[in-house]
Amino acid sequence: MEESGRRVPEMREADGGDRAGTSRRRLVIRCCSLNGREPESVDKEAESVQRLLEEERRAKLSARIASGEFTVQRSGFISLLKNGLSKFGAPSGMLELLSQWTGAHEDYPKIPEAKGAIRAIRSEPFFIPLYELYLTYGGIFRLTFGPKSFLIVSDPSIAKHILRDNSKSYSKGILAEILEFVMGKGLIPADGEIWRVRRRAIVPALHQKYVSAMISLFGQATDRLCQKLDEADSNGEDVEMESLFSRLTLDIIGKAVFNYDFDSLTNDTGIVEVLLLVLDSRTVEAVYTVLREAEDRSVQPIPFWEIPIWKDISPKQRKVKASLKLINEILDNLIAICKRMVEEEELQFHEDYINEKDPSILHFLLASGDDVSSKQLRDDLMTMLIAGHETSAAVLTWTFFLLSMEPSVMSKLQNEVDSVLGDRFPTIEDTKKLKYTTRVINESLRLYPQPPVLIRRSLEDDMLGKYPIRRGEDIFISVWNLHRCPKHWEDADKFNPERWPLDGPNPNETNQNFSYLPFGGGPRKCVGDMFASFENVVAVAMLVQRFNFEMALGAPRVEMTTGATIHTTEGLNMRVTRRIKPPIMPELEMPVLNGNSGGLSEVEPELAQREEIAVPL
């Protein structure tokens, strides 16, 4: 069947029998009805087939879990020994000592325990089986893989205890070990005193005036993406949106953190004309090499990169080393350039200091007289580059995927954007009015939290709910499970931005009592929450203002895979077409950074309360 010169895909068969995730099945079936070309009844039928298959899969897994396949059997040896000794009249002091020595908290309930085989989860993102196990074992359980054991937390009150109420008793554990090679002692992996000092230095750099100034940067970068999409539409080409979003957010974060223009949306053309571009494209490649390595390491059961000799001869590891060297050189250079700028400038440093030529976080830190080694500064910049890049790219990817599945949400979104923006670029004032746009992103972050799990290690013995735990426990807080808990969320798997009333507060971990953690919570909450929220609102609004998005015909299934964030396995291939109504070309009335920025002086006072407010309403 042909339409507008493009082939309409056949309805693909839903996944038969293998363990695909819920969303994967929905995708397979519903992708085909995206364009409104399938009759509604077929869509409904497909949905019910999907539901049946899903139920069948869940029932099979539940039966396996119920049969004890995953349950660890304990001998209760210590209890038996204690009982036996007590029958023979052993003194109570000795029994107490025995309890302490064995570490057994015999008087407390035991954390439910499941064992897993790495084989069982290799074929899919690890947070999917964790969800199934959570439905059986509850809000906290222990998962054992051979000699390794993890506590999986999906209970909001336990998450709140770890992240907020007793956060000082937890470190980043495995995460810090994995990320050390690239982030060193940057803010995400750092713990203790280094974290406290660096957080105090960095948070002020993301003040309200800075974040507002970034609105025009977001607009300019998204405009570059729009030009690419425009070209693709003119050429009748489909586009792979995930990689474009990755480039968009890399361009934004490079400029925002250390005033470096990766210009990656331009540099993937392969037309390298000047030396500068050669440098830029090498840098982009180096950044991606390092990012992919960080993601690979986060899902490898064995730290092969630590194996002596191997780490020096493996071509991949050598490439990673070379990439890191290149990035470090560039960062050192940027730091040196920025230091010179700061020395020469006459601006007095104050709380909401901003250099309009270079409003970057690096510039703020140096101007503030931040007394820190170059290595630490590099670690912090690299951390923010990674933290602010992959997360936002993933949010945009899954938001557009979800929108393409729900044409009614898309048209409501476009109505709002048309009425608020018309054909203008968004300003800070507009972002406050784009309430439905914000709700769409809130909901996307609920269904696809980035990252899907938070990692911690206990630094001392503690109580998690009614269960005692020992120092040194590795803990995964599954944000995925919290965000999809069927007890807490009505129709938990459904993309339904309407669940967040427009006149209600912007949802965050505080007003949702830790059932919703899009940016974490407690002292280690994301420092870029406001930045990211504005960035996503601007990008989504500008894209749907100008284009319609639907899945490309014959596109591969959209399936999930995971590193630090949730990626698609084969990209998000879309057909992007210019909208006919309303007029699509913007008037280019955007505030500019160098000069009198329209957005800078008009920030709402409420933005200052950053602990409570992620996105202005």
Ligand code: HEM
């Ligand atoms: C939509 C985009 C983003 C999402 C979903 C996101 C999510 C998160 C989450 C969940 C955490 C908590 C991690 C934990 O507790 O283990 C976090 C921490 C962090 N994020 Fe973000 N983030 C985003 C964007 C950004 C941006 C743009 C920046 C930088 C400008 C940034 C910088 C950081 C830093 C430095 C931390 C560590 C804070 C600390 O440990 O004190 N993030 N982020």
